[in-house]
Amino acid sequence: MVVGADLGSRTIKVAAVEGGRLVDFKIAESGYDPHLQSLKMMKGYHPSRIIATGYGRHLAKRHFADDVITEIKAHALGARHFFPHCRTIVDVGGQDTKVIALDERGKVLNFQMNDKCAAGTGRFLEIMSASLGYALSEFGFEALKGKDDIRISSMCTVFAESEVISLKNHGTPKADIAKAVHISVIERMLAMLVRIGYGDAVVFTGGVAKNPAAVNLLQKRIDVEILVPEPPDIAGALGAALYGETETVKAPAGCTD
């Protein structure tokens, strides 16, 4: 068994694989001590190797992981496991948005990642849902009920929040604002997708892919199929584990230095 641990900014995901098959996974809040939390989640597993990815990967390496890979590579491997021919991946997590382009064998050709700011990320949605008084889990469902005739124009989280507040004060229905917030996130993703180019289908991973409005609105704006793995947020952990398996197999034969 090989385990992949994805230590994200909001949640930790662990996935266990055996012979290229996903045998178990867990998802939990990161908490104050992400590495202790990860260890707790892996209790009962007996892995031959642990590969870490995500923001906390170096922390994990210091404490328990055998090796690390970046989220980019991990999501690429994970997405290919669910959809073996996919060439384009959008991953929207708590802290950042990534768009990854793969070649036909699954190798990363190019990627885009948002710069410093939080706009267009899961964190942005979280801040906005709080400001509108929605629970994060209902935010997407409510947004779907909204009309889409208003827009949030600011790209900056701080300014976008004040826009939301002034819309509220104008008496704009909550659901309409919620929809506008989602649209602004989708616009960001689209801009990155267009910049990098996309093929026949786009795989949508990460926590935000659980949000029905995000998936629905992205699908409306793009002319290719949006594929969402189930569950979408373990793609990174799964990819890390799969990487660990291939590396173990490869190591004795192919290791030259």
Add this chain to the structure above:
Amino acid sequence: MSGKDYTEMWKGLGLNLENHAGLLGVLSKTYKDIYLNQKNRPRAMDYFDFVISEVHGLRIEEILNAKKTGRKVVGAFCVYVPEEIVLAADGVCRCGCAGAEVGSDQAEKFIPRNTCALIKAFMGFKLSGLCPYVESTDLIVGETTCDGKKKAYESLNDITGKVYVMEIPHMKTAEDRKLWLSEVKRFRDRMEELSGKKITVEALKKAAGVVNAKRKALQRLSRLRAAAPAPISGLDALLVNQVSFYDDPLRFTEMTNRLCDELEERVARKNGMAEKGAPRILISGSPMAIPNWKLHAIVEGSGAVAVGEESCIGERNHRDLLDESFSSMDEAMDKLASRYLGIDCACFTPNNERFDNIKTLTKSLKADGVIHYALQFCTPYMMEAYRAEKAVAGTPFLRIETDYSMEDFGQLQTRVEAFLEQIKG
């Protein structure tokens, strides 16, 4: 940071002693973490470690002693300012370091928030009384390169009263060259007036020799970095380039050549600083003023090696020599104008030379990838990044926009590591 107590000297310069002690503390800690922790460094880096430990000490003392003998101190923030003219008037030239996030709150009283970190830093250093160099200068030479600098110099002049601005054309036509030539002459006259000394052809010749020798030493360092494995880390090479802007030129040249002698031996013995097979990265873009070591630290901390800087703290500063074969003042001015107008700063249009240079460097340094570095809000370099990517099509290319803060360290680390994974395949 250093052994000797310079408190009186700093007080005399009007520095804010408390803030200043804090700054030196942070600098020395960062230096230790980033630099002194590197393995297998060339022995000759000792000198540069020493310079850093005395950055606000011995070098300032030297400068102040020079001032006592009547020499003038000139500060600049751009590689367009002709150092030869300063030296020919027996002046001391040094470039402002504006590579740390200091006093941005103070700076924001004069310039908007969305100004590049470099401009914010030179305003911030001045306003928070932290830079002994700025305090000891007799003249600060600005230039009309980017809009941000142009406007910031107006405020800097309001505060210091010491700013002189050279007009840099933004194209390279015959008319522009004429303008630039007259600006070079005007600067010569200003330096004569400031120093009370006549600038002679002989003095210019001597200065040209000194500055060219410095450039040659830096060129030699650049060439040595083309070896595989690279004999020196990008961090160390960047530091040498940064130090070249404020050290005494003769001593700097000697010490850099000494470093290069050692690197030559290393190359012969194939003793690399980086591990075998470490991806080789060319860094291109906005200048990295001392102590801005952020990107190099990330790149090299992720197992790659930076083999070149296509930047003003790097190639753009030393790539071209001044043609020393002049025998009259007119000829000297003409050659100086040509040398400096050749610089391929992103403030020019068109600026195709820069893309050719990036291509050439990628090849000659055997770079596996190019990271384009732009300071946030540095429009000229942010814009050129797109054409730079096209110029080296086929070579992995990563475009980064950042500033001096450490907020995005994790994000940058992820992007750089993913870029290296992409290179390794």
